[in-house]
Amino acid sequence: MNGIVHPGRGDRLWRGIIIGTPYVWLLLFFLAPFAIVLKISFADPIVAQPPFTPFFDWSASAGQRILATLDNYRFLLEDNLYLVSYLNSIKIALVSTALCLLLGFPMAYAIARTPQPWRNLLLLLVILPFWTSFLLRIYALMVMMGQHGLVNDLLLSLGVIDQPLAMLYTNGAVYLGIVYSYLPFMILPLYASLEKLDHDVHEAAADLGAKPTQVFFDITLPMAVPGIIAGSLLVFIPALGEYVIPALLGGLDTLMIGHTLYDEFFVNRDWPLACAVAILLLLILILPIVLFQHFQQEADA
Amino acid sequence: MTTPGNTLNTLNTTDTPNPEFINTPWRDPQQRPFIEIEGLSKRFGDFIAVDAVNLKIYRRELFTILGGSGCGKTTLLRMLAGFEKPSAGRIRIDGVDVTDLPPYLRPVNMMFQSYAVFPHMTVYQNIAYGLKKEKLPRAEIKERVGRMLELVQLTALSKRKPNQLSGGQRQRVALARALIKQPKVLLLDEPLAALDKKLREQTQFELMNIQDKLGITFVVVTHDQEEAMTLASRIAVMDAGDFVQIGTPSEVYEFPRNHFVASFFGSINLFDATVTSVDAGELCVLLDDSDTEICTRYEGELAVGSACKIGVRPEKLLISTERPAEQGNTITRGVVEDLAYKGNRSIYRVRAQNGRIIMVSAQNKQRSAHLPLEWDDEVYLSWPSDCSVVLTA
Incomplete structure (x- = not known):
């Protein structure tokens, strides 16, 4: 490489490329679509192709005009459906995150404390479900939970129940689907922070008079906080906007914002309203991320 | 030589130190040992880390266990602290059998080789931790931590987090944290290994002064024969899970029992x-x-x-x-x-x-x-x- 022979200019060029690439990427694939969605959210729906009014009105006799309306956002706040969808999504995402944390923490801790050859195998088992299609795994859950699914058949043949349990198309099925799908995203960051934990620190606490439960709450838990935050965000954020799981496993009463957004977009073909739903969802998501950043900075300081 | 298992290959009997010397309780059969280790063994699978050792350590001794890596010295220390369960044998401290007690119930504290200071706590919180677990009143904790901070000269740094401290300062946090519970025995695992040479020499004397001031029995594990010589009242030279020789620094240096001991010290x-x-x-x-x-x-x-x-x-x-x-x-x-x-x-x-x-x-x-x-x-x-x-x- 030239950059090695002539450090000055080549180095700067390389640095520029390396730093610039992610920014260009974000600009092209995040900021630009976001700007488009934002623009559409201020438009009115019309029956046309594309199905919304333009942002700039070039044709008008009064010169250039910006045709922006807040009607969509007003509508979001007026119609109860959206508020219920948002709140329900937040509730389902929060509860799923908590369940993932409760399940994932002991698993991550056990993996971090397992001696080496086995540890890699256990990690592999955590990642293994990713090797099959996400949709296939959700369909598999449907097969298991259906009216005449594996679980009901088994319980019936064992005589535990007289008639099939209604498992599929309930909120419970949605929780199960989300926890099952996102558990690895909780386990991996938790494992990363627990694995770094020096075992001496636990022994030091025990040596200073802490009983095993006290060692956990005084030492293990506080030191795993970065992993807990990272894992919770990784579960909470996708779970909040989840569409496939509530659509396939949820019932009619399972209102989640991802599903509502889909309906606005593809069923009602109201693109502007769907975009407003998406923008509001993004605003809700930014809040935990800003909090996370704040915690990170505090931890580093 | 009155201590069993401590006969020396001396050329000249007048060279053996005077048995009347007051600071040598191990020469007095009337003295009751403070720590008694009997037939203590630790096996990891087929590997015998510690092989049926017997040891008597007396009150206020600064006893050093010296040996190369893998000789079993750290395993022995960890059995004293309660982190390893002995495969056989008993440990008594001040007449109480502690063999089956968990670490948090032993009158023993340990200073770890890695220091193991709590990274998410300040210097003050680190040192106060042991007293908080004893549920002492807040005022007493504050007073005792204050005195301990003074003893290890960390008063000015009490609000710092461990990642804002130098290696030497972290070492003193670890020492203060272990000393504050006024243990009957302080165990030190390679206490000075992580310090640079100059600081190590200075800290050796500080350790000895603190031990003298507080009158706590110290058991130090080290691989550094110079450190052992400087610190110790007695040195136990360990090899392959067993003691080769136990004696004062001058005994093991001048009257080594065998070639291994002789070549270990210079x-x-x-x-x-x-x-x-x-x-x-x-x-x-x-x-x-x-x-x-x-x-x-x-x-x-x-x-x-x-x-x-x-x-x-x-x-x-x-x-x-x-x-x-x-x-x-x-x-x-x-x-x-x-x-x-x-x-x-x-x-x-x-x-x-x-x-x-x-x-x-x-x-x-x-x-x-x-x-x-x-x-x-x-x-x-x-x-x-x-x-x-x-x-x-």
Whole structure:
């Protein structure tokens, strides 16, 4: 490489490329679509192709005009459906995150404390479900939970129940689907922070008079906080906007914002309203991320 | 020697330290040991880390366990702390059997080699942790932590987090945290290994001062023989899970039981010798390249005519161009093959007549820009015969 022979200019060029690439990427694939969605959210729906009014009105006799309306956002706040969808999504995402944390923490801790050859195998088992299609795994859950699914058949043949349990198309099925799908995203960051934990620190606490439960709450838990935050965000954020799981496993009463957004977009073909739903969802998501950043900075300081 | 298992291969009985010396409870059979270890073993699968050791440590001792890596010294310490369950044997501290007690119920605290300070707590919180677990009143905790911070000179840094401290400061946090519970025994695992040389030497004396001030029994594990020598009231030299020799620093240095102990503490020159007579614990040998006969007390079993080795420390040897006086000296000859001037002393590598290299460490007492000896000089090597030690293994 030239950059090695002539450090000055080549180095700067390389640095520029390396730093610039992610920014260009974000600009092209995040900021630009976001700007488009934002623009559409201020438009009115019309029956046309594309199905919304333009942002700039070039044709008008009064010169250039910006045709922006807040009607969509007003509508979001007026119609109860959206508020219920948002709140329900937040509730389902929060509860799923908590369940993932409760399940994932002991698993991550056990993996971090397992001696080496086995540890890699256990990690592999955590990642293994990713090797099959996400949709296939959700369909598999449907097969298991259906009216005449594996679980009901088994319980019936064992005589535990007289008639099939209604498992599929309930909120419970949605929780199960989300926890099952996102558990690895909780386990991996938790494992990363627990694995770094020096075992001496636990022994030091025990040596200073802490009983095993006290060692956990005084030492293990506080030191795993970065992993807990990272894992919770990784579960909470996708779970909040989840569409496939509530659509396939949820019932009619399972209102989640991802599903509502889909309906606005593809069923009602109201693109502007769907975009407003998406923008509001993004605003809700930014809040935990800003909090996370704040915690990170505090931890580093 | 009254301590069992501590007989020394001394050449001259007058050289053994005075048994009346007050600071040596291990010489007094009336003294009750503070820590008693009986037949303590630890097996990891097929590997025997600690092999049925017995040890008595007395109140206020600064006892050092010395050995190379994998000799079992850390495992022994961890059994004292309660982190490892012994495969066999008992541990008693101040008359109480603690063998089956978990770490948090033992009157023992440990300072870890990694220091293991809590990274998410400040210096103050680290030191106060042990007292908080005792549920002491807040005012008392504050007062005691304050005093401890003063003792280890960390008062100004009490609000800092460990990642804002230097290695030496972290070490003092670890020490203060372990000392604040006023344990009956403080266990220290390689306490100074992570410090640089200068700080290590300074901290050695600080440790000794703190031990003296608080009167706590210290058990130190180290692989550094210099550290062991400086700190210890007694040293237990450990190898392959068992003690090779237990004694004061001067005992293990001047009267090593075998070659392993001798070479662990600095270097030692070995001379071939032949046993000429054995009589009631006294052994006489003839050095193979000298006509001097050395007689020494020796409790091992050696037959007349069998070969053995005589060990002499480099600083006990006198190097000269003129033949020294015969009286009480062992004399041999050689040629200076190499020399290293080190300021306060010079190291000579002398090739003896049988081809073996002998190391001599000579104090440079005279002030001179010229070396008293040069390469290829023919020299006499001599040492007081009672500085020789018979070494078998």
